[in-house]
Amino acid sequence: MSLTYDFVVVGAGSAGCVLANRLSENGRYSVCLLEAGPPDRYPWIHIPIGYAKTMFHPVYNWGFYTDPDPGMNNRRIYWPRGRVWGGCSSINGLIYIRGQQADYDAWAESGNQGWGWKDVLPYFRRAENNDLGSGPTHGTEGPLCASSIKARHPLTEGFIDAAKALGVPRTNDFNTGNQEGVGYYQLTTRKGLRCSTAVAYLHPARKRSNLSIISLAKVQKILFEAKRATAVVFEKDGHLQTIHARREVILSAGALQSPQVLQLSGVGPAELLKQFSIPLVHELPGVGENLQDHLQIRMIYECTRPITTNDELRSPWRKLRMGLQWLFTRSGPLAIGINQGGLFTRVMAQSKTPDIQYHFGTLSADSAGGKVHPFSGFTMSVCQLRPESRGYVRIVSSDPNQPPSMQPNYLSTELDRQTVIAGVRYTRKLAETGPLKELIKREHLPGIEQQSDEQILEFCRQYGATIFHPSGTCKMGHDPMAVVDSRLRVHGIQGLRVVDCSIMPTLVSGNTNVPVVMIAEKAATMILEDAVKPRSVVPNAIAAQSSEALSHAL
The missing domain is CATH 3.30.410.40 (Cholesterol Oxidase; domain 2)
Incomplete structure (x- = not known):
């Protein structure tokens, strides 16, 4: 299968569900959402205390382990990550926290224009339906519920x-x-049920004719023509398939797997890719570095x-x-x-x-x-809240099914x-x-x-153990180790963005789920703004593929 959409989003997690909704909302663009896990039909996902049932679930959780960490007596730390519609928002502890004003002002002061507190606050407000009521810092019209205990x-x-x-x-x-x-705390719940981004954003959008969701699709790599991302290769039911993107590929696979996909695709540290005979598309030494966690x-x-x-x-x-x-x-x-x-x-x-x-x-x-x-x-x-320790995520094989090396250096x-x-x-x-x-x-x-x-x-x-907030591995900025710019475009590459926790230059002071929703809301606005600007033409052979044909094939 070789078919085409305007936007291909990799990962139906906390960010990907937001993007799928917002990019398909006006009906103008076709969107394909790829998710390695299944739909969120498991009942314990939706009952808040079911957190304990998904913590080690072999289907809905990737169940990663870090490398032996010298700072933790060489223990391997268990790192659960969601593998289901909603991603980690479907298996997390539900805590509704944004972080501090100073966190975002520090992002802006380090050169990331448009990411200060006053810039991101409208997107926090846009996303939320808060039972504290509407006000200067809160909204009540958004899809993501914030419920007081x-x-x-x-x-x-x-x-x-x-x-x-x-x-x-x-x-x-x-x-x-x-x-x-x-x-x-306030919780991401609604009437006693979990309000994941799948519930808040994806379910209301799933029947749109311009949105297709492919579950159980394990992404292998991104394809490029010169320095432009044009397609995504994924494995489903034992077969490799390709989806083309007329406009953009958007990586929302999380702080562990977004850098892994980039490295497998030839974008990352040249010496690392050379070890596994992966052809270099563009050298970005910061891909996978700057790993932070609470x-x-x-x-x-x-x-x-x-x-x-x-x-x-x-x-x-x-x-x-x-x-x-x-x-x-x-x-x-x-x-x-x-x-x-x-x-x-x-x-x-x-x-x-x-x-x-x-x-x-x-x-x-x-x-x-x-x-x-x-x-x-x-x-x-x-x-x-703001650890100085920095680790990394690095592939250990050219096999996409092999988990990468994860070293937090706690x-x-x-x-x-x-x-x-x-x-x-x-x-x-x-x-x-x-x-x-x-x-x-x-x-x-x-x-x-x-x-x-x-x-x-x-x-x-x-x-000591993780509190489940790995971040920073595709950081936003303009220094030699930055991976994306302030519009979350991958440096040196056209038609490719990263939108998830990995873009954080520094870890926010608190739980990361709600900040990721904000990042995705802001990214969707930027992507739609950029979509109406002149761009380089996608090859005719690709452009000729129709989204209707893709929907029929799926």
Whole structure:
């Protein structure tokens, strides 16, 4: 099969679903969306607490592992990534966070015109339907729901009161640009169901005649004519197929697989491609470099009262009650998910804005999504917001089915090490503060006997894990290691953009899903603006292919 669309989008994840909707919206352009996974029909995707059911799912999750990381006692860290319509937005923890105003202003100050806070705020507002109501920083007309947690939990209230006692103000809105505060998170849910980008953007658009979605399509590489991207080769049902793009190919495969596809296609570090006999199309040494992630330090406590989600899940009757509550009222623990409480504050003297974030969960397990402990447990998970450590993503073979090398290099800088130590110490301050102290029987991990900086750092190395925010591997900018410009066009290549978490020059201060939706909203506007400008002509043999023929063939 060799057929043609105006735009070919690779990846139906957090960004790709947005692009598929917005680029096909006016009916003027034909769009083909390629996704390696299946549609999002698995019921547990849509129930917020089903996060635990998809964390290790062999179909809906890529289930990647990093290389042995020297900063983490040479452990291989599990990195789940969505392989389904909606991508990671279909399997994530649902936290609705934008990041700080200073994050985006720093992008603009580094030369990325149009990416300051005042520039991106309209796209955040355009995307959202926020139950806080419309205002200077919020919208109510967008497809992506931001829902406040109405129910109050005594453990979460204790966490909030402890932070307040330490001088942190209570807030009901972390998304004004100024994050400092403690309170309940908003979630990407709607009426007790997950509101992924597949639900918010793709499902409403899927029946458009100018949009075709090809599931279970594993992209192999991009094809070029000279320095112009013209087609995408993918494997489906054991056969290689080709889709041509009249206007653009848009990579939205995520921070791990967008650089992998570029490298497999001949765009990347010349020496790396030479190792695997991949013909060089264009040398870009930054493809796959600049990898950043938030390292999660999960501190676990035993509660003095049987009020945790652990207790709910261990009792057949309480599980039944939870199920009935969700079934009839779309409320209760099943409608909220894992983490309820949030906290942004500063622990380092030099920080001008919050440098750590908490995810407070009313359950505990040995790992995120793992089996809950047999005691009444809860988790205070802390992460450094702006790590200095940098890693990479690099292919290890010319085989597209071979996962790339992923090396985060966690805790490879002194600031990162000192910040996680300070984060653990601040967590203990919270635990020792009146309102929360009364609810704590003991510190399960790391254990109160671990007191020195060296012991705390060793705990972080041995138990730290990702909080699922790998970013930065196709960074936006104009320096020698930049991959895309401020309109997300790949440097040196025509007709090719990257639109996902990989374009972040620096990691935002918080969860990455909502920022990716904003990036895709802004990218769609830029792509449509550029589509009406004069461009180089696509070869006639390709242009002759009709989108109607493609739709018929699919």
